[in-house]
Amino acid sequence: MEVISSNLNEAIDILKSIINKAAFVALDGEFTGINSDESRAFDMFESPAQRYQKISKIVQNFLMIQCGLCVFVPNEDKKSFTAFPFSFYIFPQDDNSGPNKNGFSCQISSIKFLSQHKFNFNKVFNDGMPYLNSIVEAECRMKIEEKMKSMWEKEDEKYNRAKENKYPYQLSFKIADSDQQFVKDMIQLIDEWLSDNSKKILQFPSCSGYHRKIIYELLYARCTDKNMLPETVREESGIYILAKKLDEKEKAQAAEEKFKTQLSKLDDAVGFCKVIDILRKANVPVVGHNMLHDILHLVHQFIAPLPNDYYEFKEIVNTAFPNLYDTKLMATTEPIKTYFADSSLAAAEKRSQKEPFQNVSIEFCKEIDCKDFHEHYHDAGYDAYICGTVFARMLYYYDTLTEDENGCCNLQSEVLQPFNGKIKMHRMLDIPYLNLSGDDVRPSREHVFVMRFKEPWPLSKIADYFSAFGGAKPMPVPMDETSFYIILLNEKESVNVSNKLVGEFQDFTLQKFESDRLEKTSSAAKRKADSIVNSPTGQIPAKKEKSESTVQRFSQNLQNGETI
Amino acid sequence: MEVISSNLNEAIDILKSIINKAAFVALDGEFTGINSDESRAFDMFESPAQRYQKISKIVQNFLMIQCGLCVFVPNEDKKSFTAFPFSFYIFPQDDNSGPNKNGFSCQISSIKFLSQHKFNFNKVFNDGMPYLNSIVEAECRMKIEEKMKSMWEKEDEKYNRAKENKYPYQLSFKIADSDQQFVKDMIQLIDEWLSDNSKKILQFPSCSGYHRKIIYELLYARCTDKNMLPETVREESGIYILAKKLDEKEKAQAAEEKFKTQLSKLDDAVGFCKVIDILRKANVPVVGHNMLHDILHLVHQFIAPLPNDYYEFKEIVNTAFPNLYDTKLMATTEPIKTYFADSSLAAAEKRSQKEPFQNVSIEFCKEIDCKDFHEHYHDAGYDAYICGTVFARMLYYYDTLTEDENGCCNLQSEVLQPFNGKIKMHRMLDIPYLNLSGDDVRPSREHVFVMRFKEPWPLSKIADYFSAFGGAKPMPVPMDETSFYIILLNEKESVNVSNKLVGEFQDFTLQKFESDRLEKTSSAAKRKADSIVNSPTGQIPAKKEKSESTVQRFSQNLQNGETI
Structure with a gap:
């Protein structure tokens, strides 16, 4: 489907x-x-x-x-x-x-x-x-609720601010001469509408964002009974303002509807x-x-x-x-x-x-x-x-x-x-x-060394260098053009290589696989252990295990499954 | 179209x-x-x-x-x-x-x-x-040419390396017991093909990348006259190796064809x-x-x-x-x-x-x-x-x-x-x-100031603060929540504002539009001037201008066209 x-x-x-x-x-x-x-x-x-x-x-x-x-x-x-x-x-x-x-x-x-x-x-x-996700959904829901609670307070503020505006016709900003006529036309349109009780809705012509800003301010400035609610409508043919007159009951309804619409949109967004x-x-x-x-x-x-x-x-x-x-x-x-x-x-x-x-x-x-x-x-x-x-x-x-x-x-x-x-x-x-269900595998890296070259060596020469110790597989260290991991083919030779080959030489230095990496892992593991102690249940969810010994036997497969 | x-x-x-x-x-x-x-x-x-x-x-x-x-x-x-x-x-x-x-x-x-x-x-x-683009195209063309020049040298190297390999059957790496039979089968297939003059081409079965690596090494190891060329073919049904026997003339042809194919692919890529x-x-x-x-x-x-x-x-x-x-x-x-x-x-x-x-x-x-x-x-x-x-x-x-x-x-x-x-x-x-055709506009910013607030002020209060100086338009400075640009509505008041209002106050500091910004522009402009002096023609391409004075008149429109 x-x-x-x-x-x-x-x-x-x-x-x-x-x-x-x-x-x-x-x-x-x-x-x-x-x-x-x-x-x-x-x-x-x-x-x-x-x-x-x-x-x-x-x-x-x-x-x-x-x-x-x-x-x-x-x-x-x-x-x-x-x-x-x-x-x-x-x-x-x-x-x-x-x-x-x-x-x-x-x-x-x-x-x-x-x-x-x-x-x-x-x-x-x-x-x-x-x-x-549920975290963002909850945040959005809270914002919608807060916005709804303060919806009428904010409307009130707009009426109050409109009264404080000092530019001609109660605007908060100076307008260009070329817009004076537009402002006068809009005032006439608004005043006629406000005084005509038979008209509940006023649809303005579609216009630019700047002109809509003027219309919004004028609406709040001219409407004295504060029972008006404007909204911007975006349609294919253009963007325009729609203003409605509302009584107290209609105001409550409008708020309720807006709230429902926004919650329904949020539900769709989930x-x-x-x-x-x-x-x-x-x-x-x-x-x-x-x-x-x-x-x-x-x-x-x-x-x-x-x-x-x-x-x-x-x-x-x-x-x-x-x-x-x-x-x-x-x-x-x-x-x-x-x-x-x-x-x-x-x-x-x-x-x-x-x-x-x-x-x-x-x-x-x-x-x-x-x-x-x-x-x-x-x-x-x-x-x-x-x-x-x-x-x-x-x-x-x-x-x-x-x-x-x-x-x-x-x-x-x-x-x-x-x-x-x-x-x-x-x-x-x-x-x-x-x-995910427990500790990660922590394999021994005793047989792994790092060889850093001052002068480049061919791969075959690197491998040959360890031939007396059962041979080794060299593999490039990523993002580091001068270093190779050396993986001994015979793990039992690890101690011998450590004793006899580790050190600084003319062409290269040879070190044991850096112990600091393991330390990093350990400290992270410790952090994890702490977090488990502090977790509600105090433990990693245990897996249902029918037969401990058989499971262990098959678990061995997992540990040994991946080879080089 | x-x-x-x-x-x-x-x-x-x-x-x-x-x-x-x-x-x-x-x-x-x-x-x-x-x-x-x-x-x-x-x-x-x-x-x-x-x-x-x-x-x-x-x-x-x-x-x-x-x-x-x-x-x-x-x-x-x-x-x-x-x-x-x-x-x-x-x-x-x-x-x-x-x-x-x-x-x-x-x-x-x-x-x-x-x-x-x-x-x-x-x-x-x-x-x-x-x-x-032509820069990358030229780089790619050069790489193709270099690769082609050294094509047969590299093939020779492969034959020589194959002889140096010491693991059983001339491989450069140890193979697992489970792959021994595969190696034996492939050697038989290759040897039979090499000894049969009637067969020019050998198609191997499709197999994994690891197995293809084995086949490649075996081919170079078993072919002593060095007149063999293998290639990897990728098809819907799988990936396989195709080996061809080539005489000297065919070798030259093969190189030529490969070269042409690669250049044609490059041409498509342009x-x-x-x-x-x-x-x-x-x-x-x-x-x-x-x-x-x-x-x-x-x-x-x-x-x-x-x-x-x-x-x-x-x-x-x-x-x-x-x-x-x-x-x-x-x-x-x-x-x-x-x-x-x-x-x-x-x-x-x-x-x-x-x-x-x-x-x-x-x-x-x-x-x-x-x-x-x-x-x-x-x-x-x-x-x-x-x-x-x-x-x-x-x-x-x-x-x-x-x-x-x-x-x-x-x-x-x-x-x-x-x-x-x-x-x-x-x-x-x-x-x-x-x-693009000359110097950028460098407008005067004498009537622009920057106001940095310690305590937030409402926009209207900021605007009012400059009312005795012909008013001002405050505009937020992007990515800086505490600062506003102050643009004087009457540019002639710039000196008065500079003399009387600039300084540090309890709630804010007021500064002239930072001169360091203009300095930055100037130093860049100087750099540009230098580069023009050093350019082959020594000048910016001049525009064909029929009537200097009329062009200048209309140019004025451009300078003044954009207002706040």
Whole structure:
């Protein structure tokens, strides 16, 4: 179902009616960009907190313009699913509020890529639904209420100020000779209207902003009983002022109507955040493929501006989506990584059709119109549907590995549980995922060294230099043209290299992987520990773990899953 | 005519055939944004150089995505025109080169505005023509030539390196056990191919980047006669390597073909810059409505990155387009400003249909297809057409003011000439235009003061404070919540105010408009004077001026045209 501003409420009704029956919801986003200077600075040995800082900056520049959600409802046979795919077109309302009020960036290749995959930019820019997270919504609501409370006081002030004006005809500013006639004409028009009880409304001719300013001041100056309310009307044919006479009852009504209109506009502006709210409240597992950018965009655009602090970010995601699974991480980790030489979504879908995976029967729902469903990759709704399909096939296979009797596609499976809250990270050498549900992996870097060159050496010469110590893999340090990470192939040689090779030499210096980096991570971890002590529950939400030992066994897979 | 990548050459042929007959070319651009933090900092008393700095930053962020050019060719009767309108859809080629390689920004309201006016973003993103200015083009050409020269040397190096590799089967890296069989299979495939003289080409199966790296190394290691050339082919179905056996003659041919292909790709990448080149070489007057952003975008995207120095910018524009006219400036300046209370393009078009203006007969050309021409505002081709129409009507009216006998629509008219090279500036109080053709206006600021408050005062109280000195208009200083500019209504009181009111008081300090600002302008002007002395011709390109005194008389209009 393609969802734009005009059919959002229809989509929300359908979503509400099925979300509580869902086994899981698959998610995918399309963005205006994913790479910038920040990603060029990705360092394969940085901490998840450092990586978060960089991706956070990227995400704040770009925009998620389409969000796909595919709700998977198990059928009665518990062996098949009905899928409800939605593609939400999303675009900010205006330059005035929300996290993207200052505009957004586009990466040329991302725009071209989407365009080549038939992404409909005209639809998203013209019909995309807005969004306003609950924090901004509350601020706007308060402002409207305050404005309404003081509405008549402010009107009174305008009458009073008009009396103080000293320029001819009670204006606050001198007018040019060429406008004198205009002022006289307007005064005549206003005075005639005010003295004619049969005319409640006066429509002025459309005119420039400067002339409207004159008309406004004249209206307040000439109306002595203060029972008049002017408003500016903007139409295709021009902009004009409409003045109305109101008695006390009508004044109250006018205020009430204005209040209702503004609240209704605010409600429309909340837009896609209503969908995210339904998802959050349903507490249903959320599945994505390579979902780090998706999750950061979801938080930043629809929940709360991305915090500077990584641990605060983790807390926000954990509260909003306590059950997240990343099929990319699953595809690159035991027990199934051997089957996914290519772990892209399309390749994973193709591979998961074959043995040892079983085909899971998934039918599109009949309740919503899937005729307009774009069956091609990079439509977010389709990608979400495919991701959910791959997830279901993986789950069925996991079930065959355990003696669990919960039936097929068991989300409590002890093979699946270690993946809960873990999101694939790229271009990291020994930390394959960001762990939202607990502490991040802290691998030993004892076998890693940094070699800084005064004179450049070829890669092969660098590798050869460590041949007596079991060999080493040199890798360039990003944003630093003179340094290489040295990763010993035989970790047991770490002490020998430390003792015999570390130091300053003619062409280079060799150091152990800087301990200050680890210290940075530790201090951040300490900050996190403090924040947990001070949190309401005093602990990270614990995962439901059926069999501690089995989970631990499969958790080992995760730790060892990613190799160089 | 809508021009996209695929029909650019056709449009260029038409343009070349008519440009030398043109009286003038009207120009309009559509952008992804026009306002940012920089425009919030616009100061009504800053110098044109300071304003340039701010607009330059804005322009470097956003993108011109459509450029409208309308060529006006006078008919034989010299009283009517044939118009050739073009709407060029423009989009950068990739993330690798050109001024917008790092992406671009979008302003929400600009995107919404264009979208509401039926702007076709899908067309621009998918079919838009690229651009590469002559500086970047030359750099790319040089790189291609260098690469071609060293092509066979580099191939030789690869064969030599392959021999040095020491891991099993001559690889430069250790491979995992799981890949051993793959390596053996590939070696068998390669060796069989090399020993079979009947097979010139070997297509490998599509595989991952890692596996392609293995194949590449194996190819160079196994081929001893060095007469083999591999390439990577990317197709929908996958990415694979194609290896060819080549004799010396074929090698030369292959190099030649590769060179030609790359130069042809480069030529395509130049795209819209070819159009701008035709316009520059034709030396035809260029007309725009409110064209400051258009000109900065034209320079930055299609000629050369915007320089930091304002005077360098002026020189670039003057060289590229020595005859520029801005209809917005003309509409807001004597002798016709009284007719244009609203000087927007649409309003100016409407007003210029009536007296004292005459309707000028303008017909669309028959040579190009105008069926797809979007007759609505904010299509750049249509806006350019309308702008040119307004310009022609203004010219006809100017002709009635002089006794010039050059015929109708005289571009050498002494009423028009003072507008040459002057572009409308907004939100400036006493400098109505940026002057590309000479020194900028340097108005006296003797009657301007700055009042900095320690305690806030209401506007009316501030104005009253100067009532004994003929009154004053207070205006907030941008980005400074505690200061106001004080503009005396009676300039003759400047000395009195300086003597009696300037100083530090309990609530505020009052100072003369800071002389340091003027000093800044002067030092920049001096720099400019220096650069002129050092320039090849030693002078700013002089304008052709028929009657010095009459031109001066009309120039006075320009100086006095803009009032508060």
